[in-house]
Amino acid sequence: xxxxxxxxxxxxxxxxxxxxxxxxxxxxxxxxxxxxxxxxxxxxxxxxxxxxxxxxxxxxxxxxxxxxxxxxxxxxxxxxxxxxxxxxxxxxxxxxxxxxxxxxxxxxxxxxxxxxxxxxxxxxxxxxxxxxxxxxxxxxxxxxxxxxxxxxxxxxxxxxxxxxxxxxxxxxxxxxxxxxxxxxxxxxxxxxxxxxxxxxxxxxxxxxxxxxxxxxxxxxxxxxxxxxxxxxxxxxxxxxxxxxxxxxxxxxxxxxxxxxxxxxxxxxxxxxxxxxxxxxxxxxxxxxxxxxxxxxxxxxxxxxxx
Amino acid sequence: xxxxxxxxxxxxxxxxxxxxxxxxxxxxxxxxxxxxxxxxxxxxxxxxxxxxxxxxxxxxxxxxxxxxxxxxxxxxxxxxxxxxxxxxxxxxxxxxxxxxxxxxxxxxxxxxxxxxxxxxxxxxxxxxxxxxxxxxxxxxxxxxxxxxxxxxxxxxxxxxxxxxxxxxxxxxxxxxxxxxxxxxxxxxxxxxxx
Numbered sequence: 001x002x003x004x005x006x007x008x009x010x011x012x013x014x015x016x017x018x019x020x021x022x023x024x025x026x027x028x029x030x031x032x033x034x035x036x037x038x039x040x041x042x043x044x045x046x047x048x049x050x051x052x053x054x055x056x057x058x059x060x061x062x063x064x065x066x067x068x069x070x071x072x073x074x075x076x077x078x079x080x081x082x083x084x085x086x087x088x089x090x091x092x093x094x095x096x097x098x099x100x101x102x103x104x105x106x107x108x109x110x111x112x113x114x115x116x117x118x119x120x121x122x123x124x125x126x127x128x129x130x131x132x133x134x135x136x137x138x139x140x141x142x143x144x145x146x147x148x149x150x151x152x153x154x155x156x157x158x159x160x161x162x163x164x165x166x167x168x169x170x171x172x173x174x175x176x177x178x179x180x181x182x183x184x185x186x187x188x189x190x191x192x193x194x195x196x197x198x199x200x201x202x203x204x205x206x207x208x209x210x211x212x213x214x215x216x217x218x219x220x221x222x223x224x225x226x227x228x229x230x231x232x233x234x235x236x237x238x239x240x241x242x243x244x245x246x247x248x249x250x251x252x253x254x255x256x257x258x259x260x261x262x263x264x265x266x267x268x269x270x271x272x273x274x275x276x277x278x279x280x281x282x283x284x285x286x287x288x289x290x291x292x293x294x295x296x297x298x299x300x301x302x303x304x305x306x
Numbered sequence: 307x308x309x310x311x312x313x314x315x316x317x318x319x320x321x322x323x324x325x326x327x328x329x330x331x332x333x334x335x336x337x338x339x340x341x342x343x344x345x346x347x348x349x350x351x352x353x354x355x356x357x358x359x360x361x362x363x364x365x366x367x368x369x370x371x372x373x374x375x376x377x378x379x380x381x382x383x384x385x386x387x388x389x390x391x392x393x394x395x396x397x398x399x400x401x402x403x404x405x406x407x408x409x410x411x412x413x414x415x416x417x418x419x420x421x422x423x424x425x426x427x428x429x430x431x432x433x434x435x436x437x438x439x440x441x442x443x444x445x446x447x448x449x450x451x452x453x454x455x456x457x458x459x460x461x462x463x464x465x466x467x468x469x470x471x472x473x474x475x476x477x478x479x480x481x482x483x484x485x486x487x488x489x490x491x492x493x494x495x496x497x498x499x500x
Contacts, residue, residue, distance in 0.1 A: 014345050
């Protein structure tokens, strides 16, 4: 059981209905039954109805269906989704760009094996609303999160863990990952069975995750870009200007687009093509983090639109 | 065949002509609907709203067929979700729209550790309402993705894809791996859930 399943399971534990409650609610059904028995069944005034079931065409591709489903459920910014219909080769220009980004990333300074926190500032959009997020991922202790899409306070989280294959790595284990692309690819794909639309998509997603809110050292970042360069179906979407006005190049696979600055190997933005996208303002090591103050938290509210 | 031996499918088909059959559905499914309500709004609200769900079901029954799985529960959860949203809208005017259908205080009251509460809020807040509904219907109500798809009004294929994304996003909000999607059947084949 993953930590997420464990958390959901704990949060879903509730008491059973008592026999008294069961009888009481049953008794209050009787007047409605009596009324329904005399009313025209077709003329029910109920305003509460199950939603009609969409008749999805089996010809539609998975992600096209996903986009339609979202549109039916919420007002969203619909981003056109490219579906890779051709053979699953590696686009040469995408591979070249990713290798270049990896080489640029590897020219950065050494790494942060002993930092206390990894501090990441981002702005993300969900359902057309904009939120500000800063996470201090802890090496050994409690991570904290300030996220306007979550609460008004600073929430305590557990120590940082990072996804790799079907498991999670600690900060120190992240630093022990192989930086040979073939070995890294194998390590990241271990136990991914069943995750994602297919193993290659999942690998691309994991690469994105490890570039996103993790203290991966430059050598590992280079290896991650090299792994991405070998994933079939990865292709360029062209020059992209992110919400901060920075220019990068979009690399897309399976509806998820990573916007990369090839000049320094930085991940600028991530667009998942279903109404969720994030722009990474900054990330780096930190000695300390704010104290958790979840008591300020009220019902999650959107930040002022920007 | 007595009423109690009838499948949900037959009960639903007979409901417009024989409203008393709602009593059989009630006996069969009230405990599960109570848990659904209690998980999202606490036991007191669940007690208040339980009969309302079945009254609404009775009013809406002319426009429903059973899910392919034969269970009436996906349909009942859809109605219960609507009843809950109306209730919370009335009770807590001004609450952010994406909190519709969920009373955070009641949910967090079940977690002892403050850090766990933060984690839950961070994980679920990363999701759109439709993703959250889908994730919790599977995690809490143990519906198959196909049944949960019916509740939130999307296709079965879309549900599987969105469920994976929801798990990924929730896990990412926690800096955790989502893990593989459990091996659910794409189409449930049980006659009903009793």
